[in-house]
Amino acid sequence: MSTARSPPARPHLGIRPSNHFSSLDWGEDDAWDSTSDSESPRQSSAPRPVPAPVQNTSSSTSTLAFSYTHVSAPNPSSYPPRNEPPHPPKTGWTIVRTTQSDDVEQSNQDDSYDNIAANDVQPDTDVDGDMILGELDIDTSIVDPTAVTHAKSKEPKSSIRQDVDDVVNDPLHGIHYRHPTASPRKATKKLMREKSIKSNRRHKFVECLSNQDVNITELRKLSWAGIPDDLRPMAWQLLLGYLPLPTPLRITTLARKRQEYQSLVEVAFARDREGLDQQIWHQIEIDVPRTRPGVRLWMHAATQRSLERVLYVWAIRHPASGYVQGINDLVTPFFQVFLSSYIDSNPEDFDPALLPKHVLDAVEADSFWCLSRLLDGIQDNYIFAQPGIQRSVRRMAELVARIDAPLAAHLEGQNVEFMQFAFRWMNCLLMREISVQNTIRMWDTYLAEGPDAFSQFHLYVCSAFLVKWSDKLRQMDFQGIIMFLQSLPTQGWGDHEIEMLLSEAFVLNSIWHNAQSHFTGK
Numbered sequence: 065m066s067t068a069r070s071p072p073a074r075p076h077l078g079i080r081p082s083n084h085f086s087s088l089d090w091g092e093d094d095a096w097d098s099t100s101d102s103e104s105p106r107q108s109s110a111p112r113p114v115p116a117p118v119q120n121t122s123s124s125t126s127t128l129a130f131s132y133t134h135v136s137a138p139n140p141s142s143y144p145p146r147n148e149p150p151h152p153p154k155t156g157w158t159i160v161r162t163t164q165s166d167d168v169e170q171s172n173q174d175d176s177y178d179n180i181a182a183n184d185v186q187p188d189t190d191v192d193g194d195m196i197l198g199e200l201d202i203d204t205s206i207v208d209p210t211a212v213t214h215a216k217s218k219e220p221k222s223s224i225r226q227d228v229d230d231v232v233n234d235p236l237h238g239i240h241y242r243h244p245t246a247s248p249r250k251a252t253k254k255l256m257r258e259k260s261i262k263s264n265r266r267h268k269f270v271e272c273l274s275n276q277d278v279n280i281t282e283l284r285k286l287s288w289a290g291i292p293d294d295l296r297p298m299a300w301q302l303l304l305g306y307l308p309l310p311t312p313l314r315i316t317t318l319a320r321k322r323q324e325y326q327s328l329v330e331v332a333f334a335r336d337r338e339g340l341d342q343q344i345w346h347q348i349e350i351d352v353p354r355t356r357p358g359v360r361l362w363m364h365a366a367t368q369r370s371l372e373r374v375l376y377v378w379a380i381r382h383p384a385s386g387y388v389q390g391i392n393d394l395v396t397p398f399f400q401v402f403l404s405s406y407i408d409s410n411p412e413d414f415d416p417a418l419l420p421k422h423v424l425d426a427v428e429a430d431s432f433w434c435l436s437r438l439l440d441g442i443q444d445n446y447i448f449a450q451p452g453i454q455r456s457v458r459r460m461a462e463l464v465a466r467i468d469a470p471l472a473a474h475l476e477g478q479n480v481e482f483m484q485f486a487f488r489w490m491n492c493l494l495m496r497e498i499s500v501q502n503t504i505r506m507w508d509t510y511l512a513e514g515p516d517a518f519s520q521f522h523l524y525v526c527s528a529f530l531v532k533w534s535d536k537l538r539q540m541d542f543q544g545i546i547m548f549l550q551s552l553p554t555q556g557w558g559d560h561e562i563e564m565l566l567s568e569a570f571v572l573n574s575i576w577h578n579a580q581s582h583f584t585g586k
Contacts, residue, residue, distance in 0.1 A: 236274065236311065239270055306437055321429065352368050381436075397507055468531045471530075533552070
Protein backbone atom coordinates (compact mmCIF):
# COMPACT_ATOMS: atom_id res chain seq x y z
CA MET A 65 0.00 0.00 0.00
CA SER A 66 1.46 3.31 -0.99
CA THR A 67 1.99 5.88 1.68
CA ALA A 68 -0.21 8.92 1.94
CA ARG A 69 0.89 11.88 -0.12
CA SER A 70 1.65 15.01 1.82
CA PRO A 71 -0.32 18.18 1.12
CA PRO A 72 1.12 20.38 -1.63
CA ALA A 73 3.93 22.69 -0.71
CA ARG A 74 2.51 25.95 0.49
CA PRO A 75 3.69 29.08 -1.29
CA HIS A 76 4.40 32.24 0.63
CA LEU A 77 0.97 33.51 1.60
CA GLY A 78 0.33 37.22 1.40
CA ILE A 79 -2.73 37.99 3.51
CA ARG A 80 -4.64 40.80 1.93
CA PRO A 81 -7.75 42.63 3.04
CA SER A 82 -11.06 41.35 1.81
CA ASN A 83 -14.20 43.39 1.33
CA HIS A 84 -16.39 40.37 0.74
CA PHE A 85 -18.38 40.99 3.93
CA SER A 86 -17.99 44.76 4.09
CA SER A 87 -21.72 45.28 3.97
CA LEU A 88 -22.36 43.48 7.25
CA ASP A 89 -23.31 45.53 10.27
CA TRP A 90 -20.85 43.85 12.64
CA GLY A 91 -17.40 44.41 11.22
CA GLU A 92 -13.77 44.24 12.14
CA ASP A 93 -13.98 47.29 14.36
CA ASP A 94 -16.12 45.46 16.92
CA ALA A 95 -13.74 44.78 19.78
CA TRP A 96 -15.60 41.66 20.90
CA ASP A 97 -15.49 40.09 17.44
CA SER A 98 -12.50 37.86 18.14
CA THR A 99 -13.77 34.56 16.78
CA SER A 100 -14.18 35.58 13.19
CA ASP A 101 -11.77 34.72 10.44
CA SER A 102 -11.29 37.54 8.03
CA GLU A 103 -7.92 37.66 6.38
CA SER A 104 -7.48 41.30 7.34
CA PRO A 105 -4.66 41.59 9.88
CA ARG A 106 -5.17 43.80 12.88
CA GLN A 107 -2.97 46.86 13.13
CA SER A 108 -2.52 46.67 16.85
CA SER A 109 -3.07 44.03 19.50
CA ALA A 110 -3.96 46.61 22.10
CA PRO A 111 -7.69 46.78 22.93
CA ARG A 112 -9.55 49.70 21.47
CA PRO A 113 -12.42 51.58 23.08
CA VAL A 114 -15.76 50.03 22.32
CA PRO A 115 -18.74 52.35 21.95
CA ALA A 116 -22.09 51.31 23.33
CA PRO A 117 -23.96 49.53 20.54
CA VAL A 118 -26.71 51.31 18.72
CA GLN A 119 -30.00 49.52 18.95
CA ASN A 120 -30.86 48.11 15.56
CA THR A 121 -34.07 46.23 15.52
CA SER A 122 -33.57 45.22 11.92
CA SER A 123 -30.45 43.13 12.57
CA SER A 124 -31.07 39.55 13.58
CA THR A 125 -29.08 37.27 15.83
CA SER A 126 -28.46 35.12 12.76
CA THR A 127 -26.61 37.95 11.06
CA LEU A 128 -24.79 38.68 14.30
CA ALA A 129 -23.70 35.07 14.75
CA PHE A 130 -22.59 34.85 11.12
CA SER A 131 -20.43 37.90 11.52
CA TYR A 132 -18.59 36.49 14.51
CA THR A 133 -17.42 33.49 12.55
CA HIS A 134 -16.85 34.94 9.14
CA VAL A 135 -15.78 38.56 9.31
CA SER A 136 -12.49 39.34 11.02
CA ALA A 137 -9.41 37.45 12.11
CA PRO A 138 -8.96 36.14 15.64
CA ASN A 139 -6.60 38.09 17.79
CA PRO A 140 -3.90 35.75 19.09
CA SER A 141 -4.24 37.52 22.42
CA SER A 142 -7.64 35.88 22.80
CA TYR A 143 -5.84 32.73 23.87
CA PRO A 144 -4.63 32.57 27.46
CA PRO A 145 -0.88 33.24 27.62
CA ARG A 146 1.31 30.32 28.58
CA ASN A 147 3.45 32.40 30.90
CA GLU A 148 3.85 31.20 34.45
CA PRO A 149 1.13 32.50 36.77
CA PRO A 150 2.05 35.48 38.93
CA HIS A 151 1.23 33.55 42.10
CA PRO A 152 3.02 30.43 43.26
CA PRO A 153 1.44 27.37 41.68
CA LYS A 154 -0.73 25.14 43.81
CA THR A 155 0.87 21.93 44.97
CA GLY A 156 -0.56 18.58 45.76
CA TRP A 157 -4.32 18.19 45.96
CA THR A 158 -7.28 19.67 47.76
CA ILE A 159 -9.23 17.08 49.74
CA VAL A 160 -12.89 17.97 50.09
CA ARG A 161 -14.25 15.99 53.05
CA THR A 162 -17.69 14.59 52.38
CA THR A 163 -17.73 11.96 55.13
CA GLN A 164 -16.46 12.02 58.66
CA SER A 165 -14.02 9.30 59.60
CA ASP A 166 -11.13 8.97 61.98
CA ASP A 167 -7.64 9.15 60.62
CA VAL A 168 -6.30 5.71 59.90
CA GLU A 169 -2.83 4.75 60.91
CA GLN A 170 -0.55 4.79 57.91
CA SER A 171 1.51 1.69 57.32
CA ASN A 172 4.98 1.82 55.87
CA GLN A 173 4.44 2.08 52.13
CA ASP A 174 6.85 2.10 49.29
CA ASP A 175 6.96 5.52 47.63
CA SER A 176 6.56 4.06 44.16
CA TYR A 177 3.03 3.76 42.83
CA ASP A 178 3.92 0.46 41.29
CA ASN A 179 4.54 -1.05 44.74
CA ILE A 180 1.39 0.15 46.46
CA ALA A 181 -0.97 -2.80 46.52
CA ALA A 182 -4.69 -2.39 46.50
CA ASN A 183 -5.02 -3.86 50.00
CA ASP A 184 -2.56 -1.32 51.43
CA VAL A 185 -4.76 1.67 50.79
CA GLN A 186 -7.72 2.94 52.76
CA PRO A 187 -11.02 1.10 52.35
CA ASP A 188 -13.24 2.25 49.52
CA THR A 189 -15.82 3.55 51.95
CA ASP A 190 -13.28 6.02 53.24
CA VAL A 191 -11.68 6.79 49.88
CA ASP A 192 -14.97 7.36 48.13
CA GLY A 193 -15.99 9.78 50.84
CA ASP A 194 -13.25 12.25 49.82
CA MET A 195 -13.06 14.20 46.57
CA ILE A 196 -9.53 14.84 45.35
CA LEU A 197 -9.21 18.08 43.43
CA GLY A 198 -5.94 18.37 41.55
CA GLU A 199 -3.49 16.53 39.34
CA LEU A 200 -3.38 12.76 39.55
CA ASP A 201 0.37 12.88 39.03
CA ILE A 202 2.83 13.19 41.87
CA ASP A 203 3.44 16.63 43.34
CA THR A 204 6.84 17.49 41.89
CA SER A 205 7.24 20.57 44.09
CA ILE A 206 8.31 18.31 46.96
CA VAL A 207 10.35 15.97 44.81
CA ASP A 208 14.03 16.15 44.09
CA PRO A 209 14.13 17.66 40.57
CA THR A 210 17.14 15.54 39.63
CA ALA A 211 15.14 12.39 40.27
CA VAL A 212 12.20 13.20 38.02
CA THR A 213 12.45 11.30 34.78
CA HIS A 214 9.85 13.48 33.00
CA ALA A 215 12.19 16.45 32.89
CA LYS A 216 12.61 18.11 29.53
CA SER A 217 15.38 16.40 27.66
CA LYS A 218 18.01 18.43 25.89
CA GLU A 219 17.83 15.80 23.17
CA PRO A 220 14.13 15.60 22.24
CA LYS A 221 14.60 12.37 20.33
CA SER A 222 15.52 10.56 23.54
CA SER A 223 12.04 11.27 24.91
CA ILE A 224 10.42 8.84 22.44
CA ARG A 225 9.39 5.68 24.23
CA GLN A 226 11.39 2.56 23.48
CA ASP A 227 8.22 0.47 23.20
CA VAL A 228 6.59 2.88 20.76
CA ASP A 229 5.82 0.17 18.19
CA ASP A 230 4.01 -1.94 20.78
CA VAL A 231 1.92 1.04 21.90
CA VAL A 232 0.94 1.87 18.29
CA ASN A 233 -0.39 -1.64 17.74
CA ASP A 234 -1.99 -2.16 21.15
CA PRO A 235 -3.00 0.76 23.42
CA LEU A 236 -3.39 -1.68 26.32
CA HIS A 237 0.37 -2.16 26.27
CA GLY A 238 0.80 1.49 27.22
CA ILE A 239 -1.20 1.38 30.44
CA HIS A 240 1.19 -1.15 31.97
CA TYR A 241 4.15 1.16 31.32
CA ARG A 242 4.70 3.79 33.96
CA HIS A 243 7.45 6.29 34.55
CA PRO A 244 9.42 5.71 37.75
CA THR A 245 8.33 8.24 40.32
CA ALA A 246 10.62 10.04 42.69
CA SER A 247 10.40 9.68 46.45
CA PRO A 248 9.50 12.73 48.53
CA ARG A 249 12.03 13.93 51.04
CA LYS A 250 9.49 13.93 53.84
CA ALA A 251 6.51 11.59 53.67
CA THR A 252 4.01 13.22 55.97
CA LYS A 253 0.86 11.50 57.13
CA LYS A 254 -1.27 13.79 54.95
CA LEU A 255 0.87 13.15 51.89
CA MET A 256 0.77 9.41 52.40
CA ARG A 257 -3.00 9.50 52.64
CA GLU A 258 -3.30 11.57 49.48
CA LYS A 259 -0.95 9.21 47.73
CA SER A 260 -2.95 6.20 48.86
CA ILE A 261 -6.20 7.68 47.58
CA LYS A 262 -4.62 8.55 44.26
CA SER A 263 -3.03 5.13 43.93
CA ASN A 264 -6.35 3.48 44.69
CA ARG A 265 -8.05 5.47 41.90
CA ARG A 266 -5.31 4.57 39.49
CA HIS A 267 -5.58 0.91 40.41
CA LYS A 268 -9.31 1.05 39.62
CA PHE A 269 -8.60 2.68 36.24
CA VAL A 270 -6.01 0.07 35.29
CA GLU A 271 -8.29 -2.75 36.39
CA CYS A 272 -11.19 -1.29 34.38
CA LEU A 273 -9.14 -0.76 31.22
CA SER A 274 -7.50 -4.20 31.46
CA ASN A 275 -10.79 -6.09 31.36
CA GLN A 276 -11.43 -8.20 28.29
CA ASP A 277 -14.66 -6.25 27.84
CA VAL A 278 -14.47 -2.76 29.36
CA ASN A 279 -17.42 -1.71 31.49
CA ILE A 280 -18.20 1.69 29.96
CA THR A 281 -20.43 2.71 32.87
CA GLU A 282 -17.62 2.12 35.35
CA LEU A 283 -15.15 3.94 33.10
CA ARG A 284 -17.44 6.99 32.90
CA LYS A 285 -17.82 7.02 36.66
CA LEU A 286 -14.07 6.93 37.19
CA SER A 287 -13.33 9.49 34.46
CA TRP A 288 -15.66 12.21 35.79
CA ALA A 289 -13.09 13.30 38.39
CA GLY A 290 -10.19 13.21 35.94
CA ILE A 291 -8.09 10.59 34.16
CA PRO A 292 -4.38 9.93 34.85
CA ASP A 293 -2.27 11.38 32.05
CA ASP A 294 -0.81 8.12 30.78
CA LEU A 295 -4.21 6.38 30.78
CA ARG A 296 -6.07 9.23 29.09
CA PRO A 297 -5.34 8.34 25.41
CA MET A 298 -6.91 4.90 25.69
CA ALA A 299 -9.73 6.10 27.97
CA TRP A 300 -10.72 8.90 25.58
CA GLN A 301 -10.82 6.54 22.60
CA LEU A 302 -13.06 4.16 24.53
CA LEU A 303 -15.37 6.90 25.81
CA LEU A 304 -15.79 8.30 22.29
CA GLY A 305 -16.59 4.88 20.87
CA TYR A 306 -13.59 4.93 18.55
CA LEU A 307 -11.88 2.01 20.29
CA PRO A 308 -14.00 -1.15 20.72
CA LEU A 309 -14.78 -2.19 24.29
CA PRO A 310 -13.82 -5.88 23.72
CA THR A 311 -10.04 -6.24 23.80
CA PRO A 312 -9.73 -8.80 20.95
CA LEU A 313 -11.23 -6.35 18.44
CA ARG A 314 -8.98 -3.37 19.13
CA ILE A 315 -5.83 -4.16 17.16
CA THR A 316 -7.68 -4.96 13.94
CA THR A 317 -10.07 -2.03 14.35
CA LEU A 318 -7.25 0.47 14.86
CA ALA A 319 -5.35 -0.86 11.85
CA ARG A 320 -8.46 -0.66 9.65
CA LYS A 321 -9.47 2.86 10.73
CA ARG A 322 -5.94 4.22 10.35
CA GLN A 323 -5.64 2.72 6.89
CA GLU A 324 -9.03 4.14 5.97
CA TYR A 325 -7.88 7.61 6.98
CA GLN A 326 -4.68 7.26 4.96
CA SER A 327 -6.78 6.30 1.94
CA LEU A 328 -8.93 9.41 2.43
CA VAL A 329 -5.79 11.56 2.51
CA GLU A 330 -4.42 9.96 -0.65
CA VAL A 331 -7.67 10.58 -2.53
CA ALA A 332 -8.06 14.15 -1.25
CA PHE A 333 -4.53 15.17 -2.23
CA ALA A 334 -4.17 12.96 -5.32
CA ARG A 335 -3.95 15.92 -7.73
CA ASP A 336 -1.91 18.19 -5.50
CA ARG A 337 -3.06 21.77 -5.04
CA GLU A 338 -5.11 22.10 -8.22
CA GLY A 339 -7.33 19.20 -7.12
CA LEU A 340 -8.32 20.81 -3.81
CA ASP A 341 -11.40 22.84 -3.00
CA GLN A 342 -9.65 26.18 -3.15
CA GLN A 343 -12.01 28.06 -0.83
CA ILE A 344 -11.72 25.48 1.95
CA TRP A 345 -7.98 24.97 1.53
CA HIS A 346 -7.27 28.71 1.44
CA GLN A 347 -9.04 29.26 4.78
CA ILE A 348 -7.33 26.27 6.40
CA GLU A 349 -3.94 27.57 5.22
CA ILE A 350 -4.66 30.85 6.94
CA ASP A 351 -6.00 29.42 10.20
CA VAL A 352 -3.52 26.61 10.88
CA PRO A 353 -0.55 28.91 11.68
CA ARG A 354 -2.84 30.83 14.07
CA THR A 355 -3.71 27.72 16.08
CA ARG A 356 -2.54 27.94 19.69
CA PRO A 357 -0.09 30.82 19.14
CA GLY A 358 2.98 30.67 21.35
CA VAL A 359 2.79 26.89 21.97
CA ARG A 360 5.86 25.27 20.42
CA LEU A 361 4.08 22.08 19.42
CA TRP A 362 1.78 24.01 17.07
CA MET A 363 4.63 26.03 15.58
CA HIS A 364 6.36 22.94 14.16
CA ALA A 365 5.87 22.22 10.46
CA ALA A 366 5.03 18.55 11.04
CA THR A 367 2.19 19.46 13.39
CA GLN A 368 0.78 22.06 11.02
CA ARG A 369 0.84 19.68 8.05
CA SER A 370 -1.01 17.05 10.10
CA LEU A 371 -3.57 19.62 11.20
CA GLU A 372 -4.11 20.75 7.59
CA ARG A 373 -4.80 17.20 6.46
CA VAL A 374 -7.18 16.47 9.34
CA LEU A 375 -9.18 19.66 8.76
CA TYR A 376 -9.35 19.36 4.99
CA VAL A 377 -10.41 15.70 4.94
CA TRP A 378 -13.06 16.39 7.59
CA ALA A 379 -14.37 19.42 5.65
CA ILE A 380 -14.82 17.63 2.33
CA ARG A 381 -16.53 14.72 4.10
CA HIS A 382 -19.03 17.13 5.69
CA PRO A 383 -20.19 19.45 2.91
CA ALA A 384 -23.17 20.72 4.95
CA SER A 385 -20.80 22.64 7.16
CA GLY A 386 -17.44 22.50 5.42
CA TYR A 387 -14.60 24.08 7.34
CA VAL A 388 -15.54 26.69 9.93
CA GLN A 389 -13.03 28.47 12.10
CA GLY A 390 -13.01 27.07 15.60
CA ILE A 391 -12.81 23.49 14.39
CA ASN A 392 -9.03 23.86 14.19
CA ASP A 393 -8.97 24.49 17.96
CA LEU A 394 -10.96 21.32 18.65
CA VAL A 395 -8.26 19.12 17.10
CA THR A 396 -5.56 20.29 19.49
CA PRO A 397 -6.55 18.38 22.66
CA PHE A 398 -6.84 15.11 20.73
CA PHE A 399 -3.51 15.51 18.96
CA GLN A 400 -1.74 16.50 22.17
CA VAL A 401 -3.23 13.66 24.25
CA PHE A 402 -2.56 10.97 21.64
CA LEU A 403 0.97 12.26 21.05
CA SER A 404 1.66 11.82 24.77
CA SER A 405 1.21 8.04 24.35
CA TYR A 406 4.51 7.78 22.52
CA ILE A 407 6.81 10.20 24.35
CA ASP A 408 8.10 10.74 27.88
CA SER A 409 8.24 14.52 27.71
CA ASN A 410 5.78 17.41 27.63
CA PRO A 411 3.89 17.20 24.31
CA GLU A 412 3.70 20.99 24.08
CA ASP A 413 7.50 21.12 23.75
CA PHE A 414 7.92 18.18 21.38
CA ASP A 415 8.50 18.21 17.63
CA PRO A 416 6.40 15.42 16.05
CA ALA A 417 8.84 15.27 13.12
CA LEU A 418 11.10 13.25 15.43
CA LEU A 419 8.57 10.43 15.57
CA PRO A 420 8.74 7.49 13.16
CA LYS A 421 6.38 8.15 10.27
CA HIS A 422 3.97 5.33 11.09
CA VAL A 423 3.64 6.67 14.65
CA LEU A 424 2.86 10.21 13.50
CA ASP A 425 0.38 8.77 11.00
CA ALA A 426 -1.33 6.93 13.86
CA VAL A 427 -1.57 10.11 15.98
CA GLU A 428 -3.04 11.99 13.02
CA ALA A 429 -5.56 9.29 12.13
CA ASP A 430 -6.72 8.81 15.73
CA SER A 431 -7.14 12.58 16.08
CA PHE A 432 -9.22 12.71 12.90
CA TRP A 433 -11.64 9.96 13.91
CA CYS A 434 -12.07 11.25 17.46
CA LEU A 435 -12.66 14.79 16.17
CA SER A 436 -15.31 13.34 13.85
CA ARG A 437 -16.99 11.59 16.78
CA LEU A 438 -17.07 14.80 18.80
CA LEU A 439 -18.40 16.95 15.94
CA ASP A 440 -21.12 14.45 15.11
CA GLY A 441 -22.87 15.60 18.28
CA ILE A 442 -22.50 19.35 17.68
CA GLN A 443 -22.47 19.66 13.89
CA ASP A 444 -25.42 22.05 13.94
CA ASN A 445 -23.02 24.50 15.57
CA TYR A 446 -21.21 24.77 12.25
CA ILE A 447 -23.82 24.49 9.50
CA PHE A 448 -25.31 27.56 7.81
CA ALA A 449 -26.55 30.19 10.33
CA GLN A 450 -25.15 27.98 13.13
CA PRO A 451 -28.52 27.22 14.76
CA GLY A 452 -26.96 25.06 17.48
CA ILE A 453 -24.88 27.93 18.83
CA GLN A 454 -27.77 30.38 18.65
CA ARG A 455 -30.01 27.97 20.55
CA SER A 456 -27.35 27.41 23.24
CA VAL A 457 -26.66 31.13 23.67
CA ARG A 458 -30.38 31.87 23.99
CA ARG A 459 -30.83 29.18 26.61
CA MET A 460 -27.76 30.40 28.47
CA ALA A 461 -29.26 33.89 28.71
CA GLU A 462 -32.48 32.43 30.10
CA LEU A 463 -30.61 30.28 32.61
CA VAL A 464 -28.43 33.14 33.86
CA ALA A 465 -31.56 35.28 34.32
CA ARG A 466 -32.85 32.63 36.74
CA ILE A 467 -29.67 31.82 38.67
CA ASP A 468 -28.24 35.37 38.86
CA ALA A 469 -31.00 37.90 38.17
CA PRO A 470 -28.93 40.97 39.24
CA LEU A 471 -26.19 40.09 36.74
CA ALA A 472 -28.68 39.47 33.94
CA ALA A 473 -30.39 42.79 34.68
CA HIS A 474 -27.07 44.64 34.69
CA LEU A 475 -26.02 43.16 31.35
CA GLU A 476 -29.36 44.12 29.85
CA GLY A 477 -29.11 47.61 31.31
CA GLN A 478 -25.69 48.06 29.70
CA ASN A 479 -27.00 46.81 26.34
CA VAL A 480 -24.73 43.77 26.45
CA GLU A 481 -26.07 40.88 24.41
CA PHE A 482 -25.01 37.34 25.26
CA MET A 483 -24.17 36.76 21.61
CA GLN A 484 -21.38 39.31 21.89
CA PHE A 485 -19.32 37.09 24.21
CA ALA A 486 -20.99 33.69 24.56
CA PHE A 487 -20.86 32.91 20.84
CA ARG A 488 -17.14 32.25 21.10
CA TRP A 489 -17.62 30.19 24.25
CA MET A 490 -19.95 27.87 22.38
CA ASN A 491 -18.11 27.90 19.06
CA CYS A 492 -14.69 27.05 20.54
CA LEU A 493 -15.88 25.24 23.69
CA LEU A 494 -14.10 27.79 25.93
CA MET A 495 -10.73 26.92 24.40
CA ARG A 496 -9.95 30.61 23.82
CA GLU A 497 -10.58 31.31 27.51
CA ILE A 498 -8.56 28.53 29.16
CA SER A 499 -5.36 26.64 28.40
CA VAL A 500 -5.16 23.35 26.53
CA GLN A 501 -4.27 21.57 29.77
CA ASN A 502 -7.41 23.00 31.40
CA THR A 503 -9.42 21.97 28.35
CA ILE A 504 -8.09 18.41 28.49
CA ARG A 505 -9.10 18.09 32.14
CA MET A 506 -12.54 19.53 31.34
CA TRP A 507 -13.00 17.08 28.46
CA ASP A 508 -12.39 14.17 30.84
CA THR A 509 -15.65 15.13 32.52
CA TYR A 510 -17.45 15.96 29.26
CA LEU A 511 -16.65 12.53 27.84
CA ALA A 512 -17.73 10.92 31.11
CA GLU A 513 -21.04 12.78 30.96
CA GLY A 514 -21.91 11.23 27.61
CA PRO A 515 -22.24 12.09 23.93
CA ASP A 516 -24.43 15.16 24.49
CA ALA A 517 -22.11 16.82 26.99
CA PHE A 518 -20.39 19.06 24.44
CA SER A 519 -23.74 20.72 23.74
CA GLN A 520 -25.90 20.13 26.84
CA PHE A 521 -23.48 20.04 29.78
CA HIS A 522 -21.32 22.72 28.17
CA LEU A 523 -24.28 25.11 28.43
CA TYR A 524 -24.20 24.80 32.22
CA VAL A 525 -20.41 25.12 32.31
CA CYS A 526 -20.62 28.40 30.38
CA SER A 527 -23.37 29.68 32.67
CA ALA A 528 -21.34 28.85 35.79
CA PHE A 529 -18.29 30.41 34.13
CA LEU A 530 -20.11 33.72 33.57
CA VAL A 531 -21.68 33.83 37.02
CA LYS A 532 -18.22 33.29 38.53
CA TRP A 533 -17.33 36.85 37.50
CA SER A 534 -20.69 38.33 38.56
CA ASP A 535 -19.41 40.66 41.27
CA LYS A 536 -16.82 42.24 38.99
CA LEU A 537 -19.09 42.49 35.97
CA ARG A 538 -21.81 44.29 37.92
CA GLN A 539 -19.33 47.09 38.62
CA MET A 540 -18.50 47.65 34.94
CA ASP A 541 -20.04 49.55 32.07
CA PHE A 542 -20.56 48.22 28.54
CA GLN A 543 -16.99 48.76 27.40
CA GLY A 544 -15.48 47.30 30.56
CA ILE A 545 -17.70 44.21 30.40
CA ILE A 546 -16.82 43.42 26.80
CA MET A 547 -13.09 43.94 27.28
CA PHE A 548 -13.05 41.93 30.51
CA LEU A 549 -14.89 38.97 28.99
CA GLN A 550 -12.45 39.00 26.06
CA SER A 551 -9.41 38.69 28.29
CA LEU A 552 -10.46 36.82 31.40
CA PRO A 553 -7.88 36.29 34.19
CA THR A 554 -7.65 32.52 33.80
CA GLN A 555 -3.93 32.33 33.01
CA GLY A 556 -3.12 30.84 36.41
CA TRP A 557 -5.94 28.31 36.43
CA GLY A 558 -5.14 24.71 37.24
CA ASP A 559 -7.14 21.55 37.81
CA HIS A 560 -8.58 22.87 41.08
CA GLU A 561 -10.33 25.81 39.39
CA ILE A 562 -11.57 23.66 36.51
CA GLU A 563 -12.96 21.04 38.87
CA MET A 564 -14.76 23.63 40.96
CA LEU A 565 -16.29 25.03 37.76
CA LEU A 566 -17.37 21.55 36.68
CA SER A 567 -18.89 20.91 40.11
CA GLU A 568 -20.94 24.11 39.90
CA ALA A 569 -22.07 23.17 36.40
CA PHE A 570 -23.08 19.73 37.65
CA VAL A 571 -25.30 21.31 40.30
CA LEU A 572 -26.95 23.57 37.69
CA ASN A 573 -27.43 20.62 35.36
CA SER A 574 -29.02 18.56 38.13
CA ILE A 575 -31.48 21.34 38.95
CA TRP A 576 -32.40 22.65 35.53
CA HIS A 577 -31.89 19.87 32.99
CA ASN A 578 -35.19 18.22 33.84
CA ALA A 579 -37.02 21.55 34.12
CA GLN A 580 -37.21 22.30 30.41
CA SER A 581 -40.61 24.00 30.77
CA HIS A 582 -38.81 26.88 32.46
CA PHE A 583 -37.00 27.65 29.21
CA THR A 584 -38.81 29.51 26.49
CA GLY A 585 -36.27 28.44 23.85
CA LYS A 586 -36.53 24.77 23.04
